[in-house]
Amino acid sequence: MPDQERAILEILKALFDDIETRRRSTMVVAGSPGTGKTVVGISLIKTLRDIATARGVDEAEQGNAISDFFARGYPEMLRGMRVGMVVPQQSLRTSIAKVFDRAPGLDRTMVLTAYDVGRAEEPYDVLVVDEAHRLNHRANQSSGSLNHAFRQINERLFGTDSLEFTQLDWIRARSSHNILLLDAEQTVRPADLPPEVVGEVVGEAKASHLFFPLKTQMRVKAGADYIGFIKAVLAGGSPALPDLGEYDLRLIDDIGTLDALIRQRDREYGLSRLTAGYAWSWKSDPKKKGMKRIPLAERPYDIEIDGYRWRWNSADKDWITSPHALDEIGSIHTVQGYDLNYAGVIIGRDLRLDGATGEIRFDRTQYHDKKGIENNRRRGIVYTDHEIERYVKNIYAVLLTRGIRGTYVYVCDEALRDRLRALVVRSS
Incomplete structure (x- = not known):
């Protein structure tokens, strides 16, 4: 380029x-x-x-x-x-x-x-x-x-x-x-x-x-207009959906449909994965004492939505190409810097729509990255919800810009889902 x-x-x-x-x-x-x-x-x-x-x-x-x-x-x-x-x-x-x-x-x-x-x-x-x-x-x-x-x-x-x-x-x-x-x-x-x-x-x-x-986009086929749209949405704006050409952006109402779509795209194009914000704890963390002795199939599930269950990424190195990646969900720490053909993004309840103000807000009670909310005691820094919100929105901006050909989004907070549906228009 x-x-x-x-x-x-x-x-x-x-x-x-x-x-x-x-x-x-x-x-x-x-x-x-x-x-x-x-x-x-x-x-x-x-x-x-x-x-x-x-x-x-x-x-x-x-x-x-x-x-x-x-x-x-x-x-x-x-x-x-x-x-x-x-x-x-x-x-x-x-x-x-x-x-x-x-x-x-x-x-x-x-x-x-x-x-x-x-x-x-x-x-x-x-x-x-x-x-x-x-x-x-x-x-x-x-x-x-x-x-x-x-x-x-x-x-x-x-x-x-x-x-x-x-x-x-x-x-x-x-x-x-x-x-x-x-x-x-x-x-x-x-x-x-x-x-x-x-x-x-x-x-x-x-x-x-x-x-x-x-400035030139090498990843997302929809170009810089799509990147700007995602940033504006997460900032709480109501931008018009730009002309995305053949880029496949969809809001998915059913989590099973999201899983099936990503599997289908992986068969068709390869490198299609589910990702999510850190809105679920990591029960299956292989670094936990004794966890590596438990076969992967017997480890606890981390994420459950409407009867569907997944574990977080079991590989911390090159997870995207690891053998079990299609059956797992990748976090920001395993997908940042990578390209996917299609990205399925689950926006957890760590982001919600504030009914009183209409703003997209961070919910600390639903955020499970301990390092992501840790105060800096050495330097006497206590991080407010507003400060952590910036990091969480950055995380979702990264996840939503991994897909080369398309991005499919499922939103856990119902009110936020309705807001995004009105912006994305196309839904399944």
Whole structure:
């Protein structure tokens, strides 16, 4: 796509200029869901590796803009440089590592966590950070060992465990040039980088002419109009349904119909999955004591609606292609960053329509992601319902923009279902 190719070319020009003049730099690639941020990141690293080895340009490609970087001087500039890609999300990191394994000149050791960067003996020359908005600030991590590691890395890099240091600070301290792929509206937990931190780094990049926006849709066939429609609906507006072309957006009134449709689409097109907001507890969590000893078919169900039952995703790595995915429901933590042909989205009772105000509101009693509502005791931050509502609406915006060909929506709150029916029009 021209939008992504333009961004890659402009980033390479800026990067080589900074390398040549020995300037440290932070670049930002920003775009809505489906604009190809991950594709740009992987392509950048592949191109840098190819230039370093003077590999990858044949006669048919000679003379295009990027081929100019294979000329004398540029390969020498990159030779011996340490390059890596940081992926905060475990599931997506596993999938990208597989891509790196298959690509000539790349290997999975180049795919890193923020902790890998913080612990590394040698600094990196170039780091690309996918889903950079999912980097953490100083908040309670998922385990005691990671809390200990967070403190150790801060002390090692900065001499003190200041509560102000974030994983973004690690990236910037341990790389001369970092390229952040982000969308501030895809933060989904309070532990993610705070909006003010993201805003500050975006502002710095714009002031330095190192901000590269992506606007062309690579995922959703309905394009940017659909993305804007979804965002407006979740914000409580009553937008007109845009012309979606052949994109199949439907509000489904019966949960059994939703399940059957997704199975049918999976047979026809593949990669069609059910997803949901975190409005049900995870009874079948394989990390619970003794759960792994219980056969999958005998584990408790997590989600029950009108007699239909499902378990949450039993695989936390690359769930979408796992053997049992079609019989399970994926959460935000296993689908963010992925593409589906058709997405079935269940909007749980964590979002409801306020009958008095007509606004879409968050219901804390129906939200079961403990990390999603956890206060930051270290920093003395108590998150209000209004603040958590922003994360929950971001979650649903991500889920509703996974489908390439179509999205089917089931809404648990009856009043909210009626509101969306009036907006979507087409229903089944």
